[in-house]
Amino acid sequence: MKSPFRAVFHRRSTPVERYLTLLIIGYAILVTSQNPRFFSLETVFDLVHEGAPTMILAVGVLLVLVSGGIDVSFPVVAITSAYMSIKLMWAFGLDTMAFMLPVSILFGTILGLINALLIHFLRLPTLIVTLGTMAVYRGLMAVLLGTSQYPVAQMPKSLAEFGLLDIVSVTRPEGVYGLSIFLPIVAAVMALTWFLLYHTMIGRSVFAMGSDPEAASRIGVNILRTRLFVYGYTGALAGLAGLIYYAAVQNVDPVALSGFELMVIAAVVIGGAKLTGGEGTILGTFLGVLLFQLFQTTLVQLGLASTWASFFFGAVLLASLAMIYIRQRRADQRNLVFRVG
């Protein structure tokens, strides 16, 4: 008898996925017992609307982590690409998503490819290289394009309307709630990434490179091409996420999302992505982001101030990390594997 999970996903669930699911269900029950209004479609719709940019960014981060690197420049890439695409569109006197979307994704891809080239040829930890590019991208854009903010009245009308677009809406006595257009976009991103990671050669090479770059290179994985794919794709997703973020918050701020990189990386790490073993699942990433969003938005319903969010999130992250790596440490001790660092 196959478990329903295996029937859907064709694999076993990972321990992290199981523990996160239990944690989220437990948390939902706890919040519902304090505040019955939590258990409703509106909560789900809100989570989709607010979590969409984070989820898209997280999928990109998952790819980078699986490839054995860490990228901290992606929020800056996201914001920079979206802001540049808006400025460029205004220069042409246009106001349409059909221009902004491809241009923002293109800018994101270019910035990502620059990351990949630097990482490949400098042969230094990806964290340090992307810290450098993050500062350069942000500084350069701020110096060249300025840092003026455009609130909802001044931002592109098509972008503002895009953020309010719903595919389904529910009418309640308190008002109308809609399921945002973001849902199919996020679902498409997740499906595409899942397909690329698990069903194509390039996806397998990402896992191979993350597990052991030397072994990967000896079985014929082209390291440079794999890096270009990983960081280029992450950049493209960032470009998309930047626009969606602007649409979601209805405000164009060229220095938004600063410091957000650590939170997204943390969400992906909670979901079981391993820096040292080419491991990570999209479902785990989804659960990690879900938990992050829940802590961000629903602690108030428990009667706790939102200042507790980092505390809880950090604690869960530590528990998740300890669980993953103590397991690996035991296995290493059994198998007499000695790792560096």
Added chain:
Amino acid sequence: MQAILDRFKGHGHVSVLAGANIVVLVLLAIGLGSSFFSMNNMQSMMTQVAEFGLLAVAMSLAMLTGGIDLSIVATAVLAGIVGAEFLTGKVVDLATTPAPVVMAMAVAAMLITGLLCGLFNGLLIAKASIPPILATLATSIFYTGVGTVMTGGASVPVKVKEFFKLGTVTVANIPMVFLITVIAFVVVGMMLRWTRTGRRIYLYGENAIALRFSGARHERLVILTYAIVGLICALAAMIMVSRTASARVGYGEAYLLQAILVVVLAGFDPFGGRGRVSGLALSLILLQLLSSAFTIMRFGPYMKVFIWGAMLLAVMLVTRIMAGFMERRERAHVAPPGSGGSPAVVEAVSA
């Protein structure tokens, strides 16, 4: 003269840094003149470099082991908040307790907090085998979370007036906080050079597995290293609180990028095992000179961000090119023709 030149042989990076310092100093003397070299500006530069210098030396210790500590700023801020809770009168009654006692308690609380934060990092890295990047990423969020919960996100003001003096008092025109940093540098430098622990930190960074097989207690070494890192962060916290007369979450976030920049600029190998405290001191001076010059020239904050990032990338590029050049020269000297293939392959993928 020859003796001085001999000393610099084999320390290419340190001499390049010293040269860069001299060039920048000369340029500043020509460009800005006496306004730059006034006693006032010198003192303010020394005060500024003090707290940042401590964070940089903390980061450099973590990097010597081949790790990294992303939680240095979070540790310092948390230590500062715990200390400020004493100085604001929340823990002890300021009216009845004499000021020196309160200050001693506050400093002790900061040092203990820093030490505990560092110990916790070390335990996660050594005993749970979590990669340093992820372990300290998690603790930086967690420590920030603890600080936010303690303060509710607000700033904790210092009410003991005597504590501000630490930030302003001078000894022979040299700010006291600068002296603290100099002493910390000398102590860390001597520890790395003359003690068994210091040599083992280098060995661990060079080849952790070899050190493990040589019978050294490698896990204890890692825990000790990160504990020292935490302690140094607490010293930085002390200076921060005395200088700003308060402690709050979110202070000094830009220091993390700058600390990594200054350590890489100083010639520390992020993969561990290479780097000298003297180089770190020189690269700190260089960065501080430039930073002050930019302030006098009225560069905006984003211009500075751009310059720091571009410098980090440029330094890495130059180091990479120089390393490639040295490798080729060594291979030409050592290896007979045709036998150099295998190391090149290994090297190409090890990044």
